[in-house]
Amino acid sequence: MELNFTIASRICRPHQPHNMDHDADHAPDPASGPGSWSIAPENGSIGRASAAQARDDVDHTEEELELVPPVPHEAMHEAMHEAMDEDPQHSGSDHPATPMNLSGALEKQARQAEANANANDSSSENATNDPAIEELGEKSGLALFNNPPNLSRIRRVLFECSDAIEISLDEYQTYWPFIDNVWVKQRSNSSKEGHCTTDYYMCRLRRPTHRTSETRPLPEGKRPRKKRVREGGMCNFQIKVVRFEGAYSTVTIARTPGSSDVHSHDLDFIDRVKRNSGLMESARKESCKGYLPSSIYTKFQEYPEMLSEAGGRFLTVTDVRNVSAKWRIQNPEVKLIPHDGYEYQKGHGIVRSQGAAERSNETISAQSRVHPQDSAPALPPDILSFPQFSLDFLQPYLPNHADRRGEFPHVTLSYASSMDSKISLRAGMQTVLSGPEAKLMTHYLRSRHDAILIGVGTVLADNPGLNCRLEGAGGFGGLGRMWQPRPVVIDPTGRWPVHPDCRMLRTAVEGKGKAPWVVVSPGAQINPQTLMMLKGYGGDFLRIVEYNQHWRLHWEGVLRALASEGIKSVMIEGGGTVLSELLNPEYTNFIDSIIVTVAPTYLGSGGVSVSPHSKLDQEGNPNAALNPREVKWTPLGQNVIMCGKIRPHEEERRGE
Ligand SMILES: NC(=O)C1=CN([C@@H]2O[C@H](COP(=O)(O)OP(=O)(O)OC[C@H]3O[C@@H](n4cnc5c(N)ncnc54)[C@H](OP(=O)(O)O)[C@@H]3O)[C@@H](O)[C@H]2O)C=CC1
Numbered sequence: 001m002e003l004n005f006t007i008a009s010r011i012c013r014p015h016q017p018h019n020m021d022h023d024a025d026h027a028p029d030p031a032s033g034p035g036s037w038s039i040a041p042e043n044g045s046i047g048r049a050s051a052a053q054a055r056d057d058v059d060h061t062e063e064e065l066e067l068v069p070p071v072p073h074e075a076m077h078e079a080m081h082e083a084m085d086e087d088p089q090h091s092g093s094d095h096p097a098t099p100m101n102l103s104g105a106l107e108k109q110a111r112q113a114e115a116n117a118n119a120n121d122s123s124s125e126n127a128t129n130d131p132a133i134e135e136l137g138e139k140s141g142l143a144l145f146n147n148p149p150n151l152s153r154i155r156r157v158l159f160e161c162s163d164a165i166e167i168s169l170d171e172y173q174t175y176w177p178f179i180d181n182v183w184v185k186q187r188s189n190s191s192k193e194g195h196c197t198t199d200y201y202m203c204r205l206r207r208p209t210h211r212t213s214e215t216r217p218l219p220e221g222k223r224p225r226k227k228r229v230r231e232g233g234m235c236n237f238q239i240k241v242v243r244f245e246g247a248y249s250t251v252t253i254a255r256t257p258g259s260s261d262v263h264s265h266d267l268d269f270i271d272r273v274k275r276n277s278g279l280m281e282s283a284r285k286e287s288c289k290g291y292l293p294s295s296i297y298t299k300f301q302e303y304p305e306m307l308s309e310a311g312g313r314f315l316t317v318t319d320v321r322n323v324s325a326k327w328r329i330q331n332p333e334v335k336l337i338p339h340d341g342y343e344y345q346k347g348h349g350i351v352r353s354q355g356a357a358e359r360s361n362e363t364i365s366a367q368s369r370v371h372p373q374d375s376a377p378a379l380p381p382d383i384l385s386f387p388q389f390s391l392d393f394l395q396p397y398l399p400n401h402a403d404r405r406g407e408f409p410h411v412t413l414s415y416a417s418s419m420d421s422k423i424s425l426r427a428g429m430q431t432v433l434s435g436p437e438a439k440l441m442t443h444y445l446r447s448r449h450d451a452i453l454i455g456v457g458t459v460l461a462d463n464p465g466l467n468c469r470l471e472g473a474g475g476f477g478g479l480g481r482m483w484q485p486r487p488v489v490i491d492p493t494g495r496w497p498v499h500p501d502c503r504m505l506r507t508a509v510e511g512k513g514k515a516p517w518v519v520v521s522p523g524a525q526i527n528p529q530t531l532m533m534l535k536g537y538g539g540d541f542l543r544i545v546e547y548n549q550h551w552r553l554h555w556e557g558v559l560r561a562l563a564s565e566g567i568k569s570v571m572i573e574g575g576g577t578v579l580s581e582l583l584n585p586e587y588t589n590f591i592d593s594i595i596v597t598v599a600p601t602y603l604g605s606g607g608v609s610v611s612p613h614s615k616l617d618q619e620g621n622p623n624a625a626l627n628p629r630e631v632k633w634t635p636l637g638q639n640v641i642m643c644g645k646i647r648p649h650e651e652e653r654r655g656e
């Protein structure tokens with residue numbers, strides 16, 4: 001008897017920002033399903049492909065992605081605790097410490113850093129304790145600018161918003177100030193509990209701008225005339241920014257339904273019209289040190305690349321004067337000075353002083369040697385550099401979203417096997433079979449799939465991360481978890497003790513991957529606390545009600561459920577039970593490709609095998625269980641990679 005029910009349900013709607021029902025404008029949100037994204041093997045850049053872009057159609061001329069350092073969780077907590085300890089409101093036994101939010105903590109840290117800098121300035125004329133750091137900061141412009149890594153590319157992504165973008169709250173707080181000049185807020189909504197805020201923005205060029213033209217005092221009762229300086233309606237680009245703050249804090253930025261697809265102008269145009277607050281914060285910091293606006297302006301111009309990266313190509317000395325003037329209102333007694341090594345020369349403004357000119361040459365040549373990234377925060381230790389060898393041979397076996405059947409995702413089986421078809425020395429034991437090159441290939445494959453699926457046996461044995469750790473992927477120099485595949489665990493009875501310490505959840509918290517979806521059967525008893533915890537991390541339980549005569553989940557149902565959740569491609573990594581089952585004839589229609597890393601070793605008969613059921617031909621003689629087609633073998637380091645296709649051609653399936 002085969003019981004076939006046709007629906008899969010989440011245990012209840014996930015508590016994620018992209019599924020917020022209160023949002024009136026809420027169109028089917030592209031952020032709710034893992035979107036398509038691509039890697040360009042030639043230059044290693046990883047990014048989400050726009051809707052119009054095929055996965056393989058990547059602009060290889062794009063500059064390579066560099067590290068966006070995730071804010072380490074522990075560091076965040078430390079910063080928060082320190083901030084609270086120092087805050088008179090929170091110190092002392094009468095006031096139990098109320099948790100401060102991250103932005104508060106970071107702001108406080110920044111204020112503290114600034115106060116320290118000011119204290120240093122006034123006591124020893126800008127001298128720092130460490131001359132080496134001071135010199136490096138000077139030469140690279142790092143001391144002047146607040147530019148976070150990879151800024152120009154991320155500014156472009158946040159300007160274009162060609163696809164919905166899901167980023168962590170930290171990333172949002174870091175990068176948004178550098179692009180806020182593009183947007184004007186229209187309105188805001190908050191959920192009742194206050195966890196979720198939706199801000200609606202329009203492009204600045206949609207709003208007309210007026211300026212008061214009168215310069216003389218007006219007669220009483222007469223209102224100043226306003227002069228229109230810019231016509232509105234120049235650009236109809238509109239977005240919403242949905243901020244969800246919980247255990248898994250995240251920000252989704254997406255175009256609203258009424259928006260045009262693209263801006264009617266480029267980013268430079270807006271940068272000319274208005275300066276962003278990230279850039280102006282750098283100017284403000286210098287102003288607070290008591291420097292002359294013209295000196296700040298001159299110094300900024302000495303680092304054109306950093307200035308331009310921050311959106312400051314059109315910065316004027318008046319912009320700097322304006323921020324400086326605000327500071328001077330509070331500090332009228334301070335006499336403004338030029339930077340060390342600069343002086344005012346009549347008719348020339350602020351110039352380098354004579355003695356410093358030679359040093360200046362050294363500085364400039366050093367500037368060309370010292371790359372700002374050299375002193376950027378360290379890369380996460382688990383980062384993998386992008387493969388320098390060609391992976392073109394994989395191309396025909398990879399998901400091609402142009403020719404997808406909507407009901408099911410593209411399915412790739414990919415695992416590493418010994419010569420005797422074993423994938424580990426024994427069940428419950430992780431065995432390394434891939435050499436370094438094959439490991440990079442596996443991570444590349446992960447980057448090309450929306451989801452990575454494994455059985456519960458593998459989770460219990462390996463405690464895997466199941467993320468893509470290649471440089472340029474989200475959390476490894478790329479922006480946001482949305483660039484990461486979704487881990488999926490087949491756990492019919494819910495026997496995996498999902499816990500915040502497991503690698504998949506730690507990875508999600510660190511912004512280096514997504515939290516898993518756990519596929520369970522209708523009878524699975526899920527502890528409500530575990531359910532809430534997993535949802536809090538951005539994961540979920542998916543209950544599948546289709547199962548076969550052996551009371552096993554029906555793969556057709558699992559794959560259909562994933563497709564209905566927006567998964568267009570899934571890479572199935574293991575383990576032995578899952579892979580062996582899927583290589584049986586009843587599933588060949590659902591499996592597109594197989595990519596096996598073969599290792600030059602025999603693990604022996606005690607190992608976990610990948611082997612489908614044996615098959616007999618029409619005469620009852622033993623026959624091969626499965627022959628992949630369009631097979632290609634490629635040596636890769638110590639391994640050989642076997643690629644093949646499984647799903648029969650349409651004509652074969654119809655028996656032609
Ligand atoms: N070299 C490589 O590339 C890889 C190696 N591995 C290795 O494989 C080993 C694990 O393999 P294995 O022990 O076979 O575990 P699996 O990961 O294959 O998980 C098997 C379990 O998944 C559940 N499951 C699988 N299919 C179904 C279905 N159709 N319906 C319902 N439940 C299903 C069952 O859970 P239940 O029992 O609860 O019903 C089953 O026991 C580990 O040692 C791991 O290191 C894993 C991945 C890759």
Ligand SMILES: Nc1nc(O)c(N)c(N[C@@H]2O[C@H](COP(=O)(O)O)[C@@H](O)[C@H]2O)n1
Nearest residue numbers: 416431432433434442462464465466573
């Ligand atoms: N490609 C490959 N080669 C091997 O030698 C392996 N042992 C595996 N194992 C799979 O990778 C998972 C580990 O992933 P993380 O590195 O923790 O992200 C493991 O669970 C298997 O699915 N794969």
